[in-house]
Amino acid sequence: MTSMKTIGEVREAIAAKKASAREIAAEHYKRIAARNPEINAFLTLCEKRAYAQADRVDAMVAAGKPLPPLAGVPLAIKDTISTRGVRTTCSSKILDNYIPPYDATAVVRLEAAGAVILGKTNCDEFAMGSSTENSAYGPVKNPVALDRVPGGSSGGSAAAVAADLAVAALGTDTGGSIRQPGAMCGLPAMMGSYGRVSRYGLIAFASSLDRIGPFAHNVADVAKVLQIIAGRDPNDSTSTTAPVEDYAAGLAKPVKGMKIGIPKEYFGAGMDAGVREKVEAGIALLRKLGCELMDIHLPHTDYAIATYYIIATAEASSNLARYDGVRFGPRVEGDSLIATYRKTRGAGFGPEVKRRIVLGTYVLSAGYYDAYYLKGQKVRSLIAQDFREAFQKVDVIVTPTSPVPAFKLGERVNDPLQMYLADIYTVTGSLAGLPGISVPCGKIGGKLPVGLQVFGPAFGEARVLQLAHAFEQAGGASL
Amino acid sequence: MKISREDVLRVADLAYLDLGEAELETYRAQIDEILEYIGKLNELDTSKVEPMAQVLADDQTADATLREDLVVPCAVADDVLEHAPDPEPPYFRVPKVIER
Secondary structure: OOOOOOHHHHHHHHHOOOOOHHHHHHHHHHHHHHHHHHHOOEEEEOHHHHHHHHHHHHHHHHOOOOOOOOOOOEEEEEOOEOEOOEOOOOOOHHHOOOOOOOOOHHHHHHHHOOOEEEEEEOOOHHHOOOOOOOOOOOOOOEOOEOOEOOOOOOHHHHHHHHOOOOOEEEEEEOOOOOHHHHHHHOOOEEEOOOOOEOOOOEOOOOOOOOEEEEEEOOHHHHHHHHHHHEOOOOOOOOOOOOOOOOHHHHHOOOOOOOEEEEEHHHHOOOOOHHHHHHHHHHHHHHHHOOOEEEEEOOOOHHHHHHHHHHHHHHHHHHHHHHOOOOOOOOOOOOOOHHHHHHHHHHHHOOHHHHHHHHHHHHHHOOOOHHHHHHHHHHHHHHHHHHHHHHHHHOOEEEEEOOOOOOOEOOOOOOOHHHHHHHHOOOHHHHHHOOOEEEEEEEEEOOOEEEEEEEEOOOOOHHHHHHHHHHHHHOOHHHO | OOOOHHHHHHHHHHOOOOOOHHHHHHHHHHHHHHHHHHHHHHHOOOOOOOOOOOOOOHHHOHHHHOOOOOOOOOOOHHHHHHOOOOEEOOEEOOOOOOOO
16 A cells, blocks of 8 residues: 555545555554554554444445545544543543543544544643653654654654654644644644634643644645634634635645744744754745745743743643542542542642642642732733734744754653743744644754744634645755 | 742642652752742733733634523433443442531
């Protein structure tokens, strides 16, 4: 079987009866059996569900029916996204045996579009991390360099696509958890605007920041998956009624004359020299494409990590209160109900989650709320305002995705603050609610991928995809 | 020092989180460093800034998207109970909370 890297290749093979959806699924399970023991991208496989769906697609082909947009396309789903009847752990021992009684809306929509869900992918516990080393089920290895992390928190989804174990994948992004692993594994990866994709069935970490979005091998496929999952869902009151644009139709529009802002604050100290070189080459390529580049300022950028770790941990401390050993997950009995809660939570959560619950509870606690949480919310306003002002002058903003390429496994695990700083360029767009994509921008030493990040104004997904597509087509990945 | 051992114990108590002795000191030191870093927000005068309490713009908020309060069937109770740690359908059983 050919590589089957793209949605187009899969659909073509199925439509031309060169391969059945069942054969394509089987081929991917064969690859998973061969590669997964090494890279640990998948935690749970759902063969029965996948083959049942593949058979439905094959029946459509046999009956000569028109094929839906993702017919037979093998997908991987991050384990923070609920799948009915399929174990969903958030890579946490506290949900070790959790079987959701319903599907996330994004999953429902993908299957309705013909996609075949292969299984659930490893991640940092409750999506808290930037390297996928915080999983209770062992770290994921980066398929492009096995001694390195794939980024995180959606490292399993990124690794699954990068290793051709799935054609596309869903991840979740709270402070960079889709874009940063996309950059580190050499894949385009996108979060839509806050409210663009329903969060129904996404197990909450920080509800004002969490977003579901796709990884794929090219920008056109990212656009195709986003198109399916985007749009209003009555089950998520924060999913908006703003119309969903036709992303595929906008991809090929010329980018000549597009106004691109380059924020100086994203090129300061702490950026790896190799990343800088590639991103500068990427910017030169955009100039060659006829884009109009402008230096801009986003003056509150330097405060984003501090703001993010107040707001995200505060929301997490509240969201994770539900894990108490009563309704789901393993229970550790104590001699009272409170003791049961305490023991269950103490045993079930890993170190990063506990650290964030303590920090989040602290910033919300009496006497500290104003100094930390309220202050964080106010600075969040300033960060969002920076972007609103910038988008008065420019169409999109281009930055590096991560200050560093994929780092070595174990290199940063004992220093949470250093780990947090890996998200320095991604958290800003998370706080502001904007759409953002990371698109491959060369490889350091021909090996370690670098990502170029494109931010658009709220609900400007089409414009973001358009520029990323033009950049990719102009050879951005091989700079 | 921004956060003391007593602060961590108090907060862990609020969060119903048992922490071992070694964890307690490790987290205290790490959180202390993070709070030190977060302190840089005090460089900004935010006295005239409104807190960002929601992400969506005014015309996209829940107000504009509230639905009718309709009763819809939800048939997941059996599934939920089946995987609970100590079910006694239709209840979840927990350790005794009332002393007689």
